[in-house]
Amino acid sequence: MNLFTETNLSPELLKAVGELGFVSPTEIQKQTIPFISSDIRDLIALAQTGTGKTAAFSLPILDMIDDGSRKIQLLVLCPTRELCLQITKDIKNYSKYLPNIKTTAVYGGSSIMEQIRSLREKPQIIVGTPGRVIDLINRKALDFSEIHWLVLDEADEMLSMGFKDDLETILSETPETKQTFLFSATMNKEVERISKNYLTKPHRISVGSINEVKKNITHEYYVVGYRHKKEALKRLIDANPNQYSIIFCRTRMETQEIADFLMQNGYAADALHGDLSQAQRDTVMKKFRLKNIDILVATDVAARGLDVNSLTHVIHYSLPDDPEVFVHRSGRTGRAGKDGISMALIKPEESRKLKQIKSSTKIEISEKKIPTGTEIIKAQVGGVFEKLLTEHADFFEFDDQLIPDLSEFSKEELVHKLLQFQLRDLALYYKDKNDLAEQKFSEDGRESRRERRDRERDGRRGDRRDRDGGRDGGRDSRRSRKNSEDMVRFFFNLGKRDHLKKVDMLDIINKATAKSKSRKRPDIGDIEIMEKFSFFEVEKSFKDEVLRGLPNLKFKGKEMRAEVAN
Template sequence: MNLFTETNLSPDILKAVGELGYESPTEIQKQTIPFILSDIRDLIALAQTGTGKTAAFSLPILDMIDDTSRKIQFLVLCPTRELCLQIAKDIKNYSKYMQNIKTTAVYGGSSIMEQIRSLKDKPQIIVGTPGRVIDLINRKALDFSAIHWLVLDEADEMLSMGFKDELETILSETPETKQTFLFSATMNKEVERISKNYLTKPHRISVGSINEVKKNIKHEYYVAGYRQKKEALKRLIDSNPNQYSIIFCRTRMETQEVADFLMQNGYAADALHGDLSQAQRDTVMKKFRLKNIDILVATDVAARGLDVNSLTHVIHFSLPDDPEVFVHRSGRTGRAGKDGISMALIKPEESRKLKQIKSATKIEIIEGKIPTGEAVIKAQVGGVFENLFAEHEDYFEFDDALIPDLSAFTKEELVHRLLQVQLKELAVYYKDRHDLLEQKLSSRDDDGSRRDRRDRDRDRGRDRDRGDRGERGERTGKPRRRNENMVRFFFNLGKKDQLKKLDVLEIINKATSGKGKKRAEIGDIEILEKFSFFEVEKTFKDNVLSNIPSMKFKGKDMRAEVAN
């Protein structure tokens, strides 16, 4: 079966699929569609994210559904609101020309009364998250007595999120005569137990096993000490311009910290994790899909259901414990036939974990060197020309007479001047900054294994200890650990004074400059509304304290004090 037209699907379904641009089925679709159309057995299908599972189970069921009946015949359970909405949207697209077919999505984080009202349209298809489906069962708003097909999508993720009891309750509410299809990326013990208890002699289909990873993804890893990781991340982002990426973190706290760091450094980034309200999550995901932001920092669970085909990079800020999760994450890039890059930031003491991932997945992960400032600027120049030579629409018109006389410049001189303007802030930031590994690794990570244990303990307790966090990432609560070689300063100017990061860098450089002196190392810069914080190498503490009060910024007096 190389073409959808070679299936036995109805003309209405084929017409809808054709308009969506589908021509050849994916491997999971090639095996699953004929099975569901012709077999009454239950099914276990193992396939990675992004392999076309929704079409694999929904197209044949849509072909067989009774559109004259107003009872629920087809139920899909999935772990997250985002995936629920995506599946419902896909099914509605596939059934576009099936006038009598209705699909309703039910999920938490939205008005249950509105969803109850939508069920009065008597849909034949329900797509839902386990918790909300249970709520609706308890309110007698859902009747599953006539179900013919039940799909458990992302079953492993539903179980890992603690939905075991909900799944068993829902399954007990459905007739034994139904056909059950379990779709999962992994076959762990809990998934195996569910399948033994609720599936009858299931047929198995396995597509894209863990050892059959995508060949069009380049895998790299970079070694950075714990205190270096954010700076290393910044360099990886800056040396890969024009990227559209997801950065994966282990915990909600770490996700927000990394997103805060990137936003404070001027990147179009945002966070996606479980501590956000549903409205905030929807806003972030919409911005990312529309490319209003080009970097999404997310936990593994929060990123479920985010279906984006044009990601250029996946960055593992923290390695996952499960090698299969590493494959899942990486597989979000390199879709739709495009090449992708997966980059992992690892601490020196995580080499064993990386070796386990390489052994389990058979992925060749090549070590890269964290870029120097010179390498970053070189990459950025290439990125400017990549953008320049790409095809662009004419978004506006202007009179060529507005272009000044440029005859005094050669084309090289003109390009040089334009690049100096375009890349000024990056150039100032990276000027005289040395190789991160040589500069910091030996002095900061001799106690690597001890710090790794401390980091793990901190990760376990972070959500208990975290302070309140505002929508834009401003923090209150326990102070983060500081670099012992740095001094953190309070600075009396902030956003209201039109202060930018580049301004702070120039102020610090001016305050710490002197004949024969090396340039001061500068750490985190955090610009808040009415004041700011910055970190400077300890040996330049007196220079900062004595020189900044004698300087002015846009006519305003400046004051710097050592922060508590």
């Protein structure tokens, strides 16, 4: 099946698809459309975001829906409001010439009464986020007792966002006779468990691997001290003109701070995070999609479900703890066959975390130097010509007689003057700036005391405010002021699969050392929450108290064990 016209889809669907510019199906569509059209088994489909999954499941289902019935026949569950609206928009576009098919989106952050009113139109298709779907079930506004198809889209994201119980509640409201399609970018243990419990002998389709998705993405990292990160970010943006990018931060506070810094420096940027109202989020996303702003600064949670195909760059202002999050972030660029660039700003002491990401994902990430002022101006000159030579439209009319006599200038002289005029402010800014690539760190390669103090202060402030994604992405709320030789590193037997978060680890350590003779709390260093276990650092003088106190505690009913790490 190399063309949509070779499928058995109805003429109405083919007409709508053709008008959208679809000619050849993607690989996930080639395999999924014929299966759903002809098979009654459940399905697990593994494919990265942006590979055309919505068309893959919705086109064959639209072909089979009974448009004479006013019962809900298809339920699509997805993790975020943005993805919910995108899927709904796509399905409505595909069903443009099927006038009796109605699709309704239900999601949080919007009036539930308006959504209840829209449900009175008896749609056959519901697209929703788990929390709002449960609210409407409890209000008796939704009845899934007769659905034929259930789609779990981005199942791994829904589970990582804590929707496991919600999904199980919704699934219990659906008939056993339904056909279930699970779409996911990864097949982690939680997704595997859901599939075993709620899918019956599913057929599996797997399209590509993580490495194949990254083939057209160049990965780079830049080492920079904490105090120089903002300046380094500015240089990366200036050295890559005409970019359309997302900058990822760990906390909401950091996200807003970086967005404010960029806007104050004249960049067309804005922030997307959990402190914004729904109306504010909608405004920011509308500006970004219309390219009224070309830089979006976002947290991982806020950016989930965004569907933008033309991103040129992804910048990791702060590294995520989870390598899979790094992959998902980077995968937002390089879509639709275009090349993309993923750039990470890392502090010297984060080299171990970067190695873990490289080892886990098998990504080749090349170290680069922060661009110098001279290199930036060179790139900006190229950017001016790139924009000039690719823009062919006349945006306004004027009388050519208004152009003065320029015959005294050669072509080169005229271009020189125009570039001097265009890039004057930027050139003056970088004229006497130091080369960040030559900054000096302390002898052990770590940040200076001042940098560490600044980072600890901002980290504490960020954690107090950061509730994005259950605080999982924030810095430790109390960082150690001790040198590394004054700390002892522990192995801890619980991890992410036990629903352990950094804030839990801090509480556990404080409880374990609560009976300290010194009557003070220990200084706590790095905390790393891995999938099956964790590591944490505690002031050496509290080593024995941690070892004695932990076995007497339980976390969510589970025994805890710690030992000094090698």
